[in-house]
Amino acid sequence: MPGVGMFSFGANKQTARVAGEFYINAINVMRGAESLSTYTPISDAEKFRIEYWALEEARLQRLPQPKSHATRVAFVTGAASGIGKAIATRLAAEGACVVIADLDLAKAQEAAAELGSTDVAVGVQIDVSRADAVAAAIDEAVLAFGGVDLVVNNAGLSLSKPLLETTERDWDLQHDVMAKGSFLVSQAGARVMIDQDMGGDVLYIASKNSVFAGPNNIAYSATKADQAHQVRLLAVELGQFGIKVNGINPDGVVRGSGIFAGGWGANRAKTYGIDEENLGEFYAQRTILKREVLPEHVANAAAVLTGPDMTHTTGLHVPVDAGVAAAFLR
Structure with missing residues (x-):
């Protein structure tokens, strides 16, 4: 030019x-x-x-057929560990270019390097609670790969406390990171997708807690319910642009989880009166299928929901919880 x-x-x-x-x-x-x-x-x-x-x-x-997510650019928050990292890894394996967005830049860059060269993945720093930081991270994604086609709202933290011990700061922190953070990331990602005029996907990693009332986690469960309803609201609003919005409701993912390693696991184990090392098995035994949920199982659902076989599905929440009857959608 x-x-x-x-x-x-x-x-x-x-x-x-x-x-x-x-x-x-x-x-x-x-x-x-x-x-x-x-x-x-x-x-x-x-x-x-x-x-x-x-x-x-x-x-x-004789060239192989294109992979399911070839040509797509995925922006995944909280992707340096746990569920986010598993999703980023799966999407990269399916041919997507992936932006590992995380509060910890060093870990984000390390996770990106594990996926391949900068042709495949890059790591960027993001504080999802700040609009300027979110905009800067999305700009980095556009500069790295030319655009954004798929946003995964996965960043989060969890404070396991009963109502009377939950402080105003606890409440604000949970909602700033997950409710407000998901809103800001979805907003910034949608702006790019609308300008591109090629449709896209927004995916929320919510929780069974968005529909299930468990003890001693008022702030966490309330903000997950906020995320769950954002899925429905944005599905209605962004459908005119060809942008699908869906959610995933996992059960407690203990192994490989940054949230559980950061103290949530110990608190939940105390609530249930078990040793922390037995928490994954405890969650598994209360499910219908008696199976522990791993990050890779959530990543499988993310790949399907954003892949070519689910082009006509939006506003859906997919449970990945091995069957928790109390969390069945009604």
Whole structure:
């Protein structure tokens, strides 16, 4: 683009980058030739012979089918550990370019490096409770991969306290990170998707606690209910732009969870009168299927809800809890 510069695009960042590198090299060849004499391209007949070389045509016919999330850019909050990391890993495996957004920049960058080069994933810092920080992180995602197609609201924390011990600060912290934070991330992501005019997905990692009344977690469960209703409200509002909004309601995911490792696990174990190391098994035994829920199980649901087989589903909450009858949607 004269006066602006050159840009290239492709099925993913790697192919776009390689295309750009080819053209930069071609431009340098032309400049080198013109510094000595003139540049003359090969004939159209020769170009055709190269472009439609029989062996190349045969190779193209053997190329694998695109993965389910190829060409898509996913922005996942709280993705340096636990459920968020599992979702980011699954989406990258399905061909997406992934932005690992986390409060801890070093851990976000470390998690991104585990997924591959910066053609596949980048780590950015985000404080979801601050609109300026959210906008800056979304801008970084757009600069890294050219846009945003899929937002996952996963960032969170949990304070396990009964009503009379829950302080105003506890309440505000829970709601700032999860209720307000999800709102800000969804808003910033939706702005980009609407401008792109290609549809998209917003996914909320809510909880069975959004519909289930358990003891000693008033602030956490209330903010999860807020997130759950945001799913319905945004599904109605963003559908006109082709943007689907869905949610996932996991049961307690103990293994690999940053929330449980940060003290929530010890508090919940105390509430139920068991040892903390037995908490995962305790949760499993109270379910219908008697199975422990792992981060990878939530990631499976995230991949399906945002994949090509669920193009006509919005406003849905999918339970990933091995069957908790008290949390059945009514």
